[in-house]
Amino acid sequence: MRKWVGLVALLVAEAMNLLDATIVQVAAPVIHTDLGGRTADIQWFSAAYTLPFAALLITGGRLGDIYGRRRLFRLGVVGFVLASTACALATQSGVLIGARAVQGLTAATIIPQTIGLIRSSFSGPELPKALGLIGPVMGLAGISGPLLGGVITEATSWRVVFLVNVPLGIAVLALARLLPESRSPERPSLDLAGTVLLITGSALLVFPILQSRDWILLPLGIAVLGGCVLQQRRSGSRLLELSLFRRSGFGAALGTSALFFAVMSGLTLVVVLHQQLTLHHSVMRASLVLLPWSAVSGIASWCAGQWLIQRFGSRLMYVGLGVLLIGLLATRISLVPALGICGAGVGLFTTAFFTEALHRVQPQETGSAAGLLNAVQQFGGTLGVAVLGTIFLHHPAAPQRAFLVATAVIVVTVATTHLMRSPRSRQSGPGSRERARTAR
Structure with missing residues (x-):
C-alpha cells in the first residue's frame, strides 16, 4: 500500500510539470501582449523551459542514481516552487524567460526520479499498471491546464497561472516523505564535461530555429552533439550508461520518443496560436x-494500462499511431472532433511505448534510461515547438501546413517504432509478451 501512496506524489509531480507547460501555452499570447517584446518570445516562453529541462534531464537522472532519487526529487520540487514564484513576479519578457529556464532546470531534477522510482518500486504485471496511471493523470492535467489557463487568465491575471504550482508543490512535498529511497546499486560518477557539451549543442541546435536566423549555428550544434557522443565513448565518468545502447531497440526508442513528442508539443502550440492570433x-x-x-x-x-497492453502487448503502439494519423488527416474536415481522435491515438501509444522502452533496462541503468528518455522527449518537444510554431507564424492563415508536416513525422515514427520492438515481440501473439515478462 505504501508504494501506491508514494506513487501519488510522483504522479502529481508529473502532472505539475505538464500543467505548467499547458497553462503557459494557452496564456502565452496574453503574456506577450502584457510584457511586450518580440513575437518569437511567444515560442521562448515554452522553449526556455523545455530546453534546459531536456538538456539536464540525463544529469538529473544520474544525480538521482548517485545521491538518491527521493532526495533529488524533493530538492527539485522546492526549487520548482521558488522558480514558479519568480515567474509570477516577472515584469519583462526577458526576466520571465530567464525564470522559465530556472524552472526547467529544477524540473530536470524531478522528472527522471519519477520514472526511476516507479521502475524500481514495481515489477511484473504491476509495472504496466503503475505506468498506465501516468496517462490518465497526465490526461487530467492536460484537460485542467488549458481550462485553468483560460479561466485564471480571464478572471484574474496570467501571473496567477504560475502560482498554481505553489500549493501543488507543497502537496507533493508532504506525500514525498512516504517514498522509499532509491539509488543505483553501482554508484556512478558525474560527467560535467558531457553535461556542458550536451547543453551547448542543444542550445545551438534550437536557437536558430526559434529565431529564424543565425543558421550557421545549426551545423555547429550538430558538431558539438557529435563531439558529446565521442566524449562519452572515451570518458571514464560517463553521463550515459552506454550499455543501454546494447539493449535491443533502445536507440530506436529514443528516436521514436523525439519524433512523437515533437508532434505533440508542436501541434498543441499551433492550435492555441491559431485560435487566438x-x-x-x-x-x-x-x-x-x-x-x-x-x-x-x-x-x-x-x-491501455489496465487491459489492452496485457492483451496486445507492444502491438498497441501501431494502433495508437494509426489512430493518430487518422485524426491528423481529419483536421482538414473538422478540427475539434479530429483532436479527440488524435487524443485516442496519443493515449494508446504512450502507455505501450514506455512499457516497451523500459522493460529491458537493468536496475543500475534506470536513472540514466529514465533521464535519457525524458530528455529526448523534451528535446523533441522543443524542436516541435520551434519547427511547427515557426511554420505557423510564417503562414498564420494556413495552419494545415503544420498539420501536414506533423503527419509526415508520424509516418516516420511508425518505422522507428518497428525498430524498437524486440524480435521476440514481433513474433509473439497477443498477451504473450506480458506473460513472458511476468515469468521473468
Whole structure:
C-alpha cells in the first residue's frame, strides 16, 4: 500500500510539470501582449523551459542514481516552487524567460526520479499498471491546464497561472516523505564535461530555429552533439550508461520518443496560436478546443494500462499511431472532433511505448534510461515547438501546413517504432509478451 501512496506524489509531480507547460501555452499570447517584446518570445516562453529541462534531464537522472532519487526529487520540487514564484513576479519578457529556464532546470531534477522510482518500486504485471496511471493523470492535467489557463487568465491575471504550482508543490512535498529511497546499486560518477557539451549543442541546435536566423549555428550544434557522443565513448565518468545502447531497440526508442513528442508539443502550440492570433478567439475558447484531445487521451491511456497492453502487448503502439494519423488527416474536415481522435491515438501509444522502452533496462541503468528518455522527449518537444510554431507564424492563415508536416513525422515514427520492438515481440501473439515478462 505504501508504494501506491508514494506513487501519488510522483504522479502529481508529473502532472505539475505538464500543467505548467499547458497553462503557459494557452496564456502565452496574453503574456506577450502584457510584457511586450518580440513575437518569437511567444515560442521562448515554452522553449526556455523545455530546453534546459531536456538538456539536464540525463544529469538529473544520474544525480538521482548517485545521491538518491527521493532526495533529488524533493530538492527539485522546492526549487520548482521558488522558480514558479519568480515567474509570477516577472515584469519583462526577458526576466520571465530567464525564470522559465530556472524552472526547467529544477524540473530536470524531478522528472527522471519519477520514472526511476516507479521502475524500481514495481515489477511484473504491476509495472504496466503503475505506468498506465501516468496517462490518465497526465490526461487530467492536460484537460485542467488549458481550462485553468483560460479561466485564471480571464478572471484574474496570467501571473496567477504560475502560482498554481505553489500549493501543488507543497502537496507533493508532504506525500514525498512516504517514498522509499532509491539509488543505483553501482554508484556512478558525474560527467560535467558531457553535461556542458550536451547543453551547448542543444542550445545551438534550437536557437536558430526559434529565431529564424543565425543558421550557421545549426551545423555547429550538430558538431558539438557529435563531439558529446565521442566524449562519452572515451570518458571514464560517463553521463550515459552506454550499455543501454546494447539493449535491443533502445536507440530506436529514443528516436521514436523525439519524433512523437515533437508532434505533440508542436501541434498543441499551433492550435492555441491559431485560435487566438488568427481566429481572434478568447483565451477561454482557445483552451476549450484542446479539451477533446486531453480528455480522450487520458481515457485511452487508462484503458491501455489496465487491459489492452496485457492483451496486445507492444502491438498497441501501431494502433495508437494509426489512430493518430487518422485524426491528423481529419483536421482538414473538422478540427475539434479530429483532436479527440488524435487524443485516442496519443493515449494508446504512450502507455505501450514506455512499457516497451523500459522493460529491458537493468536496475543500475534506470536513472540514466529514465533521464535519457525524458530528455529526448523534451528535446523533441522543443524542436516541435520551434519547427511547427515557426511554420505557423510564417503562414498564420494556413495552419494545415503544420498539420501536414506533423503527419509526415508520424509516418516516420511508425518505422522507428518497428525498430524498437524486440524480435521476440514481433513474433509473439497477443498477451504473450506480458506473460513472458511476468515469468521473468
